[in-house]
Amino acid sequence: xxxxxxxxxxxxPITVTEAIYSRRSVRHFTDEIxxxxxxxxxxxxxxxxxxxxxxxxxxxxxxxxxxxLHRISxxxxxxxxxxxxxxxxxxxxxxxxxxxxxxxxxxxxxxLVLICGKFPGRFVEADCWLAAENLMLAAYSHGLGSCxxxxxxxxxxxxxxxxxxxxxxxxxxxxxxxxGKPSTFTPKIDRKPPEILSWKSLSLENT
Numbered sequence: 001x002x003x004x005x006x007x008x009x010x011x012x013p014i015t016v017t018e019a020i021y022s023r024r025s026v027r028h029f030t031d032e033i034x035x036x037x038x039x040x041x042x043x044x045x046x047x048x049x050x051x052x053x054x055x056x057x058x059x060x061x062x063x064x065x066x067x068x069l070h071r072i073s074x075x076x077x078x079x080x081x082x083x084x085x086x087x088x089x090x091x092x093x094x095x096x097x098x099x100x101x102x103x104x105x106x107x108x109x110x111x112l113v114l115i116c117g118k119f120p121g122r123f124v125e126a127d128c129w130l131a132a133e134n135l136m137l138a139a140y141s142h143g144l145g146s147c148x149x150x151x152x153x154x155x156x157x158x159x160x161x162x163x164x165x166x167x168x169x170x171x172x173x174x175x176x177x178x179x180g181k182p183s184t185f186t187p188k189i190d191r192k193p194p195e196i197l198s199w200k201s202l203s204l205e206n207t
Contacts, residue, residue: 019137024189026145027107029180033064034111038142042179045138046115049130052123058131061114061165061173069112073105076155094151105151109178112149114156116171128174135177145182152176 014022043060051057063069080098083089097103106112115132117124136146155161156173167173 014141016137019140022188023137023140023146024186025147026180026182026186027147028182028184028186029107029109029145029178030183031108032110032181034144034179034181038144039111039113039179042135042138042142042144043113046131046135049127049134051127051130052121055121055124055127057117057119057121057124058128059116059118059171061116061167063112063114063165064110066108066110069106069109070104072152072155072161075161076105076151077103079155080151098151105149106178107147109145109147109180111179112152113177113179114165114167114173115175115177116167116173118168118171120170120172125174132175132177139179143181144179145186147178149176149178 039062043062046060047056047058049058063072077098080090080095084095098105113135115128115135117128132148136148139146153173153176156165156167156176159169161167162169162171162173
């Protein structure tokens with residue numbers, strides 16, 4: 001199945017494989033809001049991800065309030081800078097980025113989606129990250145950019161923020177993902193070829 005993807009080159013069909021190879025993290029967005037109908041479509045795509053033992057542990061929280069995102073961003077930056085003397089927590093490069101004047105943790109994206117695990121479990125995090133990949137690929141197929149914001153995890157799991165965002169006490173934020181309309185083109189970055197540690201197969205010559 002293919003979808004239409006709008007980019008600087010026009011409209012053309014895009015396959016799942018093309019989306020996998022072309023999607024890149026986006027950190028520059030327009031102020032265009034992702035409409036609720038499209039966002040619902042993306043969340044439905046995320047919910048189609050594989051789930052261990054069919055437990056379906058993923059739940060979602062959506063933030064489209066710039067004032068609220070700014071407040072969260074400021075608290076995250078304060079928390080990161082408070083640990084700058086502990087080199088095991090964040091790299092010096094990360095500290096330098098956070099100290100940049102005007103830096104926003106969520107890159108001024110219009111939308112933040114929190115993929116949460118509803119309950120503890122051995123495979124809950126894996127299920128949430130599978131849902132995250134579905135969400136990001138679906139977003140790309142609709143002309144949206146996305147980026148995982150790992151900096152946000154610790155703060156968003158504090159009791160205060162979970163209460164404000166109506167996230168149940170027993171749930172945990174696993175994957176914070178920003179979404180929005182890219183304002184600039186993100187060039188493709190080549191990945192290394194797969195590192196295959198072993199490949200065992202039964203040779204037909206030995207049968």
